[in-house]
Amino acid sequence: MxxxxxxxxxxxxxxxxxxxxxxxxxxxxxxxxxxxxxxxxxxxxxxxxxxxxxxxxxxxxxxxxxxxxxxxxxxxxxxxxxxxxxxxxxxxxxxxxxxxxxxxxxxxxxxxxxxxxxxxxxxxxxxxxxxxxxxxxxxxxxxxxxxxxxxxxxxxxxxxxxxxxxxxxGRPISNNFYLKEEKFLNWKSNEKIPVLMSVGGLWKHKGFDLIIKSLALMKKKYGCEKCEYIIIGDGPEKKFLSDLIKKHKLLKVKILGYKPNSDLPSYISQSDIFVIPSINEGETFGRSCVEAMACSKPILSSYLSNLSNLVKEGENGFVVKPNIKNFYFAIERFLNISRSRYIKMSKSSYKIAIKYKQENIVNQLIKQFPK
Known part of the structure; x- marks a missing residue:
């Protein structure tokens, strides 16, 4: 050929x-x-x-x-x-x-x-x-x-x-993202502070400010920060988001800046749930979502039609209309899920992501080649 x-x-x-x-x-x-x-x-x-x-x-x-x-x-x-x-x-x-x-x-x-x-x-x-x-x-x-x-x-x-x-x-995902099943992170909320993570360009439509404001509400209610939030990416909203973090004195919210795609598996694997707070459709596929799912992460996502075949409410994550209160309640729900449910959601994410593995997408394409 x-x-x-x-x-x-x-x-x-x-x-x-x-x-x-x-x-x-x-x-x-x-x-x-x-x-x-x-x-x-x-x-x-x-x-x-x-x-x-x-x-x-x-x-x-x-x-x-x-x-x-x-x-x-x-x-x-x-x-x-x-x-x-x-x-x-x-x-x-x-x-x-x-x-x-x-x-x-x-x-x-x-x-x-x-x-x-x-x-x-x-x-x-x-x-x-x-x-x-x-x-x-x-x-x-x-x-x-x-x-x-x-x-x-x-x-x-x-x-x-x-x-x-x-x-x-679908768009192919590098094999490097796919962790073996025995490496699934077990949910132990009583032993450590859970880590939320987002990856993407720091643009207004990405909605990262909604998560920061939700965590500020949570801190106000409980008197302390209940989880970490790591944002990987760079863009024009970086100063605005950094100022927002300082304003609410959120010591456990960090912007790490741009990281090469090849480095992302090691970062995502250290998180507990992946967050996609976009306020409009924007993407046609949802690469970062599938990459996180390949790392066996449950997803907290805005309700987006392009992610509807990836994120299933209650099955491998939570889906909400993007606003501060909805994300607040979704994060609170996540903090209170059982260990067994967390493992079940992790495995569900991994199972959905498998069909987007590089070799599977390429094989699917080759099957369509003229004989």
Missing amino acids: KILCFTQFYIPDIGGMQISNSLIVEGLKKKKVEIELHLFGNSRKIIVNENLTINNHKFIPLSFFGHLRTLLLVISSIKKVKPDLILFLDESITRSLGMTPLKLNFNCKIFSINSGSTLTRRNLHFKGKLNAFFIKRGYEYIDKLFLSESTKNDLLKNHSYLESKINVL
């Missing part, structure tokens, strides 16, 4: 899509699939080995001319390589394909793995409408479109004609 792959999101850049795309390519490489990878942007180096060739192109497919250059590059690469399969790892490549004025015949299947879809957005402005127009044209060339469950549902609300092309595929 010879695959020609295109993307602008790839390691060493930081982000969920970069991590997912590199895990997909790495997983295919382990299966001895021959891949030629084309990257767009300035930050990468050309890497060559026996199973993977990476070609770096310094322009990115964002402007009109960038899209046209991408289209010409895709066409010329296909003619040169003659692949068995073309794989797009982000939607901008599909948008470039939609700009062709002539009907093209690539003589092979085209798959696209998308984090989200422009067609699920409101696209009220001219640029958004134009992007949606080219995406719709580009989708005509796509044989199989791989999306998360939530993105699929959102897309089919107004674009049911795409149903035959869509396949549900």
Whole structure:
């Protein structure tokens, strides 16, 4: 199997899509699939080995001319390589394909793995409408479109004609996150102060301030801090959150800053419950949620449709509408659960996360390859 792959999101850049795309390519490489990878942007180096060739192109497919250059590059690469399969790892490549004025015949299947879809957005402005127009044209060339469950549902609300092309595929999680069952942390709330943890960019919509304020209420009620709260991440809200922590004199709430994805298993494994307090949908998959579940952690989450297939109320976590009082009561519920229930929730998280393990996602993708 010879695959020609295109993307602008790839390691060493930081982000969920970069991590997912590199895990997909790495997983295919382990299966001895021959891949030629084309990257767009300035930050990468050309890497060559026996199973993977990476070609770096310094322009990115964002402007009109960038899209046209991408289209010409895709066409010329296909003619040169003659692949068995073309794989797009982000939607901008599909948008470039939609700009062709002539009907093209690539003589092979085209798959696209998308984090989200422009067609699920409101696209009220001219640029958004134009992007949606080219995406719709580009989708005509796509044989199989791989999306998360939530993105699929959102897309089919107004674009049911795409149903035959869509396949549900989660984003892969590194094998490093999956702890063996005997390493599940047993809940012993009477022996230590429990540790809550969140991972993500420090943006307002992430809702980390709601947890800080909930813990401040708890301190006021009990006269002491009942748990630790660790936030891993960086971003524009860091000063605001730091000032909020100082204001409420919360000595057990800490912002650790950015940590590489490869270091996260060791941090998450030391926590007792993982918290996702986002105040809007934002994400299409929920990578940090699955990574925590792979570490056998129960989840305390805002009610988000994109996490509804991951976090089950009472089964592997608690789900609430995001506000200070709801999180306060949810944390209090967690502090009072039994050891046996905690272990049951931990195992449930791990069981759900297993299907997103890198090798499982890659095998699921390979099953869809043309024979």
